[in-house]
Amino acid sequence: MIRAVITGSGSALPEQCVTNAEMAKRVDTTDEWIVERTGIRQRYIAAEGETTSSLATEAARKALEDAGVDASEIGLIILATATPDHTFPATATQVQANLGCRGGVAFDVQAVCSGFLYALGTADSLLRTGMAKKALVIGAETFSRILDWEDRTTCVLFGDGAGAVVLEVRDTADDGPGILATKLHADGEHKDLLYVDGGPSTTGEVGKLRMKGREVFRHAVVNLADVLKEVLEDAGVESGDVDWVVPHQANARILDATARKLGLSTDKIVVTVDQHANTSAASVPLAFDVARKDGRIKQGDLVMFEAMGGGFTWGASLARM
Template sequence: MIRAQIKGVGHYLPENVVPNSHFEKTLETSNEWIISRSGIERRHFAAEGETTSNLAANAARAALADAGLDASDLDALIVATSTPDLTFPSVATMVQHQIGMKGGFAFDIQAVCAGFIFALANANALIVAGTARRVMVIGAETFSRIMDWTDRGTCVLFGDGAGALILEASDGDGTSADRGVLSTDLNSDGTYRDILYVDGGVSTKTTGYLRMEGKEVFRHAVEKLVATAHTAMDKAGVTSDEVDWVVPHQANIRIIKGTAKKMNVPMENVIVTVQDHGNTSAASIPLALSVGKSQGKLKTGDLVVTEAIGGGLAWGAVVLRW
């Protein structure tokens, strides 16, 4: 059977590093308070004039270099983002142009923090269906553009960045020993719209700011992340004791630890980057994958479970073999 194998990864972070101490000047907060509640120590903010497509294009170039490919080798390009440059055209078509990809097709997916999982599942489906042979999937965000800087409960949590991954069609035996994407699980429930959203948009003629009921999001996050991870593992025919790495959405260290504990996966088998990047929404998982590879953690044949939850609520998981 056809499997979508990982051929390369890459990431990009804006040069501007913002430590927790930055917020002490304007908010009733402290470095210790932020770390104790989120695990975040610093994050990156995009520079003036630096857009989501710029970040995504830089991550795309890094992934192409890692894979030893040119943009012309791609059949499709998918960008997961909730912070596009413009209402339209899509960020993906802008990236397509910026990296010199002349053929194929490109489009965006919007599932907030779960966006990369949804995009990865769609890329896998395109490859398995034979619609495309080689697909780049990017998560990219400039969440600093939608922060309310007076709300200490949200503005200290988010950062900007981009990560990219290239999938390529390859033959597999149809077993869990195959390399590539082994299973996906996607979910959403609009009942919970009001616990995590942006209070503006095109139809309301406002930009809006991110609003979040932190305790409610936390309550749903661990339960739903564990459930979707187990569903995806069941589909792939693997168990938690076979997992080499969990690469979770990097939102909050307490959520990451709580999820790992309920999955029966020790923290030494979890890739954690939230301390350095904050919550980069759709970019957080590909960023963590790229960092994990650069640190020598992710090796050929490793079994990886990755999961995320975001506004919608939307959540899901992907099981893959590196």
């Protein structure tokens, strides 16, 4: 059984931590309002000189060290981001240059908050078809650069950061480690519910994030529950067999509602939204690294990743550690 196995993880955060109390000094909001509606208590905001590529590089280096892999062994880098350093070249190529592993495949994936799931599924497919033997899959964002800091309904929700995993192709037993199943979806009909109002081909400017939160919440709960069921069925696994769910960290209420819809215990949900807020494509690998490093996720565990983002895009992946 040829599988892509997660052998290491790493994460990176900007130096500046901004609490809800500090946010209340910028916009008309309160700590109580933010916590009650989202579960967020703080977020990290990139300073001048801290970029998507610098955060991604730091997370990648930590993942490589955790896996015991030298950068020269990496033949594939896929970076999920909606906030690249430049329109082009791909930010993944900058990370590749920073790591000093030239010559392999390196490109970006843009599926917003679902980006890491899209990148993970793509890397899994490419590794199993022989494109490379070892890969870095990274989610990295500086969402603070595209926020409207006068819109209290959105600017309090997001933060910056990066997470990365090392994937290696291995021949494993049927009950061995590796990515077992992945399902990805998109529906562009709902793009106006969560989007950025700019771009090179339309306004010629970066633009700012716009969101209709109530409608996004409703779609998120339904779509995530459905895709989780798809992955469980494809992998031949019952929901009760899953040891941990590592979800996109958008809103604590979405996490709770999705768990209830699937009959999952909230004790099995890795929650870091209170610490990091919504870091878009970085949120899943960032939460995964936190749970691995604090000892919750262990070798042999069944771990479900899931996310939904603007587009809409959504997906889930089941892996055995």
